[in-house]
Amino acid sequence: MIQRLVAIMAKLRDPKTGCEWDRAQTFKTIAPYTIEEAYEVADAIERSDMGDLKDELGDLLLQVVFHSRIAEEAGLFTLADVANAISDKMERRHPHIFGKAEQSPGWEQIKAEERGAKAQAGALDGVARGLPALMRAEKLQKRAARTGFDWPDADGARAKIIEEMEEVAQAPSPAAREEEMGDLLFAVVNWARKLGIDPEAALRVGNAKFEHRFRAMEAESGEHFAALDLDAKEALWQRVKRRE
Known part of the structure; x- marks a missing residue:
């Protein structure tokens, strides 16, 4: 069935007979839609709406096909290459299932080894800049924590929030206040992480x-x-509130 979708995308991208909007798109222009579709998948799951989930997963799959088609036209890779790459990765990360190893060395250790193979210069390399800010803050903090740069417990993270609140209040200019507010939000994410709370999920619940x-x-x-x-x-x- 996926070949039908691949054929539809190829027709939409045809330089002579395709859709004008689809032909004009690039990796960068459709990236926001890819992120949006991923969130709509999460929203359908949150609402336990399986009908919507089916539709939203289709929309997300379309994004994968779209990106792959653009790449294929540029001679970079194909959808088959994408599928093979993730298949190889899943097998590599589960050697106890697909290999001869009796026990897996651990998902995070395997990922760390993969990052090392890519010759990354620092612990924070590879954290995607396109992630939502809360999610990226948490990932940056987790990477830093692996090097030992982390509060020993949640109390230190909580104290940092109080400190940052005062710095927001004392900021001498709107630009400085914005910067300090960013530090405060980063500190809140840190506290949530130390408490074992996913800040992105928590904020969705709050919304x-x-x-x-x-x-x-x-x-x-x-x-x-x-x-x-x-x-x-x-x-x-x-x-x-009282009626809830």
């Missing part, structure tokens, strides 16, 4: 909770919600 409560406030107050003063809105918010 969903806020959205649910806000919609409930709007439904209860009707068209008059915007006209309520802040005290009335806060009382309404607390009433909605």
Whole structure:
């Protein structure tokens, strides 16, 4: 079935008879759509909507086919090369399943060896710049932690948050305040990591909770919600919370 999708993409990218929009795309222009589709997959899973999950996985698969088609046109690699590369990687990372080893040396150790084979210069090399900021912060921190640069427990990370909050408050300019706010958010990610919490997942839960409560406030107050003063809105918010 995937060959049907491959053929559709080839037709869409045909330089003479293809779709004008699809022909104009590059790796860079469709990268944001690839990221968006991955998040829509996560959203469908969060909502336990298997119908949507099927559709969103299809959209994500289209992105893989799209990138592969652009690469094939440039003589770089094909979809088959992509599939073979990930198959090789999965077999390499599970030698106890696909090889002769009786016990796996561990996923992280194998990945570290692969990074070493790529002659990376530093511990933070290879952390993709296109990742969402919260996720990238956590990955950077985990890489740094492998070198011993890490708080011994969650208390140190929590104290750093308090320190960074004060630096935001004392920032002498808007630019400095933005920089300090970045440090504060980075510190919050660090605390979450030390507590064993995925900050990206936690924020998604927080977003969903806020959205649910806000919609409930709007439904209860009707068209008059915007006209309520802040005290009335806060009382309404607390009433909605108590009903959960």
